[in-house]
Amino acid sequence: MGKKCLYTLRTIIKLDKMQIYQLFNRLNSRKFAKLLTQTVALGVGAIVLFSTTNANAAEQVILKYGTFQGQISVEELSQFTETGKTTPILTAYLQAAKQDPELARKALKAPIKADAGFLDSLLSSWAGPILVNQIGEVVHPPAGQLDQQALRSALSASIKENGQITLLGAIQNYPNTSVELEGDRLISVYERLSRLAELL
Numbered sequence: 001m002g003k004k005c006l007y008t009l010r011t012i013i014k015l016d017k018m019q020i021y022q023l024f025n026r027l028n029s030r031k032f033a034k035l036l037t038q039t040v041a042l043g044v045g046a047i048v049l050f051s052t053t054n055a056n057a058a059e060q061v062i063l064k065y066g067t068f069q070g071q072i073s074v075e076e077l078s079q080f081t082e083t084g085k086t087t088p089i090l091t092a093y094l095q096a097a098k099q100d101p102e103l104a105r106k107a108l109k110a111p112i113k114a115d116a117g118f119l120d121s122l123l124s125s126w127a128g129p130i131l132v133n134q135i136g137e138v139v140h141p142p143a144g145q146l147d148q149q150a151l152r153s154a155l156s157a158s159i160k161e162n163g164q165i166t167l168l169g170a171i172q173n174y175p176n177t178s179v180e181l182e183g184d185r186l187i188s189v190y191e192r193l194s195r196l197a198e199l200l
Helices: 002-014 017-025 029-051 074-083 088-097 101-109 116-124 127-136 148-162 167-172 183-199
Strands: 060-065 068-073 178-182
Touching: 060 074, 060 088, 060 183, 068 074, 068 088, 074 088, 074 101, 074 167, 088 101, 088 183, 101 167, 101 183, 116 127, 116 148, 127 148, 127 183, 148 167, 167 183, 178 183
Parallel strands: 060 178
Antiparallel strands: 060 068
């Protein structure tokens, strides 16, 4: 069977353009349709696979500041961080926290940026738990108890995607349907992370 396929392949390679055209015209239309259907199915499968890569990532963010609590989607928070566009809940949160929207955006996207391999090594070193605990003061599951492994996983995913660590990246990649953002600690943690970033 293998020798036959190899012989057929060699024969096709030797054909000139006109012969190839004639050969394709002789193909059974049913077989061609089947091949086309299989190709399309593979393409659709690939699209579904890539679109569900982050299927387990957080979808909702619970904004907290003192007694204030509101919920927005990760997409809305990402849009605010990138463009400055707010929602009524996000506006109420910023007012309750008395936070400058521009400073909040800066805090969410300010990166700890370095070689991806170095950042991965940093997470695995003695400094990893310290870094995770710092970010965990702001980003954690709704129960309030820090899950070091989950947050480490989110930071690793952020590194693989962008070659950097950000608070927004930790939220976007957190392996839980929802995650809490502690507004009263956002700026202080951002300042500590910024000092760390300057040392790298």
